[in-house]
Amino acid sequence: MKKSVRKAIIAGNWKMNKTRPEAKELLEAIKPLVANAEGKVEVIACVPFTNLETAVNTTAGSNIKVGAENVHFEKSGAFTGEISADMLVELGVEYVVIGHSERRQYFGETDETVNKRTKAALAAGLKPIVCVGELLWERECNITEEVIARQIKLDLYDVSAEDVKKTVIAYEPVWAIGTGKTATADQAEEVCAFIRATLAKIYDEATAQAVTIQYGGSMNAGNAAELLSKENVDGGLIGGASLKAADFNTIVQAAVNG
Numbered sequence: 445m446k447k448s449v450r451k452a453i454i455a456g457n458w459k460m461n462k463t464r465p466e467a468k469e470l471l472e473a474i475k476p477l478v479a480n481a482e483g484k485v486e487v488i489a490c491v492p493f494t495n496l497e498t499a500v501n502t503t504a505g506s507n508i509k510v511g512a513e514n515v516h517f518e519k520s521g522a523f524t525g526e527i528s529a530d531m532l533v534e535l536g537v538e539y540v541v542i543g544h545s546e547r548r549q550y551f552g553e554t555d556e557t558v559n560k561r562t563k564a565a566l567a568a569g570l571k572p573i574v575c576v577g578e579l580l581w582e583r584e585c586n587i588t589e590e591v592i593a594r595q596i597k598l599d600l601y602d603v604s605a606e607d608v609k610k611t612v613i614a615y616e617p618v619w620a621i622g623t624g625k626t627a628t629a630d631q632a633e634e635v636c637a638f639i640r641a642t643l644a645k646i647y648d649e650a651t652a653q654a655v656t657i658q659y660g661g662s663m664n665a666g667n668a669a670e671l672l673s674k675e676n677v678d679g680g681l682i683g684g685a686s687l688k689a690a691d692f693n694t695i696v697q698a699a700v701n702g
């Protein structure tokens with residue numbers, strides 16, 4: 445049993461998957477399975493923009509919270525194709541994934557825009573899930589800690605201690621995302637502990653201890669329990685395995701029992 449007092453957070457990141465009827469069906473299947481996690485583990489479904497309203501309605505009255513997969517940093521204006529934080533709040537969305545490596549890799553997301561989106565989300569009352577992680581060659585060059593420290597410092601620039609406690613950090617080694625190559629539990633723990641130490645340097649130890657740090661990258665029903673048993677791994681951001689109710693529930697139950 446872990447000593448940590450932080451409540452685990454298990455979030456599915458559906459990415460660009462599921463139509464509205466499919467989203468409803470998946471959430472209806474997940475709801476009864478994870479009901480026992482209430483009060484023990486925060487369960488979140490981060491879904492495409494088109495599914496947000498369906499997700500909010502389908503999960504109403506349950507212990508599943510809804511998150512978006514991105515948010516723009518301006519309040520409104522000529523930003524074709526973008527969605528503001530106020531628009532998400534108005535729908536009943538509570539969380540938002542920011543700076544996922546797929547946004548960084550395919551859509552030009554930078555630490556500067558991650559920082560702006562994070563601050564805009566917090567200002568609107570959303571809880572950001574800020575993603576950081578090293579590329580394979582950065583790990584091979586032994587600069588993982590430098591990469592992660594830089595991302596944490598830049599992504600959280602000018603975010604207050606009070607606000608960072610509402611922020612979830614997701615450590616997602618890019619080489620482990622969707623590849624089936626999971627970081628070992630020791631590798632995940634090492635970097636999550638490093639993130640907490642970095643937060644302690646920027647803020648203070650008590651603040652760092654209050655921040656939830658997730659692991660993401662091929663977390664699945666078979667490896668979740670070991671990953672989640674680590675002291676500084678407070679939850680998971682799950683891609684592929686979050687699209688199957690039984691697998692997602694196995695991960696949630698691993699957190700409940702951790």
Ligand SMILES: O=C[C@H](O)COP(=O)(O)O
Binds near residue numbers: 616623662681683
């Ligand atoms: O946001 C989730 C991560 O990108 C992990 O995705 P994955 O579980 O499919 O590897």
